[in-house]
Amino acid sequence: MSQPTVEEVADAMYDLVKATHGKKNLKAMDLTKAMIEKFGDDAVDKKLCKLAIRQLIDSGRCIYSYFGGSFITLPPDEDSGG
Amino acid sequence: MSEKNRATPLLDELEKGPWPSFVKEIKKESERPMVRDLLGLLERSYEEHIGHWKHGGLVGVMGYGGGVIGRYSDLPEEFPEIAEFHTYRVNQPSAWFYTSDALRTLCDIWDRHGSGLTNMHGSTGDIIFLGSKTEALEPCFADLTEAGFDLGGSGSDVRTPSCCVGPARCEWACYDTLEACYDITQTYQDELHRPAFPYKYKFKFAGCPNDCVASIARSDMSVIGTWKDNIQIDQEQVREYAAGGTDIEAEICEMCPTGCITWNGEQLVIDNSECVKCMHCINVMPRALKPGKERGATILIGAKAPIIGGALLSSVFVPFLEMEPPYEDLKELAEAIWDFWGEYGKNRERVGEFIQRVGLGNFLEEIGLDPVPEMVAHPRTNPYIFFDEELEEDEDE
Numbered sequence: 396m397s398q399p400t401v402e403e404v405a406d407a408m409y410d411l412v413k414a415t416h417g418k419k420n421l422k423a424m425d426l427t428k429a430m431i432e433k434f435g436d437d438a439v440d441k442k443l444c445k446l447a448i449r450q451l452i453d454s455g456r457c458i459y460s461y462f463g464g465s466f467i468t469l470p471p472d473e474d475s476g477g
Numbered sequence: 478m479s480e481k482n483r484a485t486p487l488l489d490e491l492e493k494g495p496w497p498s499f500v501k502e503i504k505k506e507s508e509r510p511m512v513r514d515l516l517g518l519l520e521r522s523y524e525e526h527i528g529h530w531k532h533g534g535l536v537g538v539m540g541y542g543g544g545v546i547g548r549y550s551d552l553p554e555e556f557p558e559i560a561e562f563h564t565y566r567v568n569q570p571s572a573w574f575y576t577s578d579a580l581r582t583l584c585d586i587w588d589r590h591g592s593g594l595t596n597m598h599g600s601t602g603d604i605i606f607l608g609s610k611t612e613a614l615e616p617c618f619a620d621l622t623e624a625g626f627d628l629g630g631s632g633s634d635v636r637t638p639s640c641c642v643g644p645a646r647c648e649w650a651c652y653d654t655l656e657a658c659y660d661i662t663q664t665y666q667d668e669l670h671r672p673a674f675p676y677k678y679k680f681k682f683a684g685c686p687n688d689c690v691a692s693i694a695r696s697d698m699s700v701i702g703t704w705k706d707n708i709q710i711d712q713e714q715v716r717e718y719a720a721g722g723t724d725i726e727a728e729i730c731e732m733c734p735t736g737c738i739t740w741n742g743e744q745l746v747i748d749n750s751e752c753v754k755c756m757h758c759i760n761v762m763p764r765a766l767k768p769g770k771e772r773g774a775t776i777l778i779g780a781k782a783p784i785i786g787g788a789l790l791s792s793v794f795v796p797f798l799e800m801e802p803p804y805e806d807l808k809e810l811a812e813a814i815w816d817f818w819g820e821y822g823k824n825r826e827r828v829g830e831f832i833q834r835v836g837l838g839n840f841l842e843e844i845g846l847d848p849v850p851e852m853v854a855h856p857r858t859n860p861y862i863f864f865d866e867e868l869e870e871d872e873d874e
């Protein structure tokens with residue numbers, strides 16, 4: 396598989412956060428591991444994932460939250476459960 | 478209810494006695510509605526013996542994953558002014574040096590945006606602003622950055638590094654703790670603001686083994702100043718201490734933990750090869766003794782100071798490291814640790830606990846450090862030691 400862009404990885408991360416929302420909280424490393432799994436370790440590395448997380452947070456699509464540790468979640472207004 | 482002061486008979490008890498009282502200090506600001514509700518809620522907690530704060534997940538400002546501790550009261554109807562009462566951690570300057578102007582600036586910002594109550598400083602070292610509404614977070618942060626301040630760490634990130642006063646005021650400093658603390662803080666801005674670790678990671682910089690920032694008890698990476706060569710002795714000054722009534726034999730020689738000092742009434746002799754740098758002799762006779770000239774730091778890993786149980790001291794990883802900017806070796810070690818612990822550490826597992834779980838041998842192998850005798854914290858208590866792996870490696874060679 397060819398190397399995905401930062402945006403593509405950020406999109407894939409966003410999809411994962413959305414899919415697991417309300418079921419499982421994910422940490423930055425969980426997202427990183429999932430992306431390496433998805434795209435392959437020759438296509439993405441920790442560095443690229445770090446940039447993608449930065450993109451995800453700075454764009455406001457996701458936020459950091461604290462539940463006895465730091466997790467990456469959807470912002471409260473998209474929290475369908477309220 | 479927040480219009481007037483309510484009775485707080487239980488809190489008032491805490492104003493009695495000769496010691497400083499946080500109740501007395503908080504009451505000085507009780508013309509503020511937030512502060513009145515705070516006192517009311519606290520009185521309620523003392524009456525009911527339960528806390529009334531909850532977390533709520535909020536951690537920072539836009540883009541940040543730390544620096545704000547979200548706090549909400551579980552009695553918002555009764556205490557509306559403090560329904561949201563978030564804490565900011567503001568990154569303190571190295572060794573807590575301020576101009577009075579900087580202090581006024583901070584206080585003015587906090588008067589405009591929050592309760593006006595501060596804690597100078599929190600245990601990790603940050604300037605603590607206590608009590609902000611959610612809507613005030615971004616404007617307050619904007620004013621702080623405008624004035625040259627930034628938020629510190631919280632959650633699973635690099636926590637705000639801190640250091641002892643070091644060479645700014647202390648002649649025992651074996652490296653520039655302020656510079657190192659500042660450099661590491663700046664280098665790791667990303668790790669500080671964007672939590673990506675299993676749990677917190679604290680750096681603390683002490684200039685000498687006196688360890689005035691208690692780095693060995695509470696930092697994942699303790700950087701403690703030390704020296705390689707001989708303790709500097711001014712024999713004339715030693716004789717003056719003796720003449721002045723210091724019992725050198727009893728107070729120095731007999732209290733040296735390794736018994737490596739002798740005194741014949743004229744000359745003090747130290748067997749430096751046996752000295753463990755405990756600082757005792759230097760602390761007792763500061764005019765006569767000084768750390769050596771070949772100075773650097775010992776890097777220790779893995780302390781944690783939890784509230785309930787399971788405290789760990791950090792233990793030696795690198796016996797001696799030169800501490801000159803840009804601190805490449807220190808950074809390389811920190812990053813190697815983050816890489817391994819970051820990937821395999823469990824949520825809320827500090828690096829010290831992680832090392833206990835995976836074993837020091839495996840940990841060293843992964844981060845690429847060779848074992849040295851100084852890493853041995855105490856004689857082994859486990860007789861099951863297997864040398865097969867090393868033997869096999871030898872055979873391969």
Ligand code: HEM
Nearest residue numbers: 838850852853854855856857858859860861862863864865
């Ligand atoms: C002159 C005779 C002996 C010498 C010099 C000797 C020496 C030692 C040494 C150096 C150790 C290792 C201690 C450590 O790991 O910290 C040890 C362990 C041990 N020895 Fe001996 N030993 C002697 C006789 C015996 C005898 C006669 C027995 C049993 C009948 C015995 C049973 C053990 C056991 C079970 C251990 C392991 C202890 C533990 O796991 O804590 N030893 N011995």
Ligand code: HEM
Nearest residue numbers: 833834835836837855856857858859860861862863864865
């Ligand atoms: C049914 C019989 C036995 C049972 C169930 C038993 C069980 C155990 C257990 C559970 C341990 C601890 C192992 C560990 O710490 O991981 C132990 C250690 C030990 N046992 Fe036994 N044992 C038995 C018989 C014996 C006999 C007959 C001897 C000696 C004649 C003996 C000598 C020892 C010694 C020296 C140790 C310490 C080993 C070390 O620390 O290196 N045991 N045993």
Ligand code: SF4
Nearest residue numbers: 641647684685688689
């Ligand atoms: S740790 Fe050492 S260098 Fe730092 S202030 Fe204390 S005595 Fe001085």
Ligand code: SF4
Nearest residue numbers: 733752753755756758
């Ligand atoms: S520093 Fe401590 S161990 Fe070293 S000579 Fe002085 S008292 Fe002894």
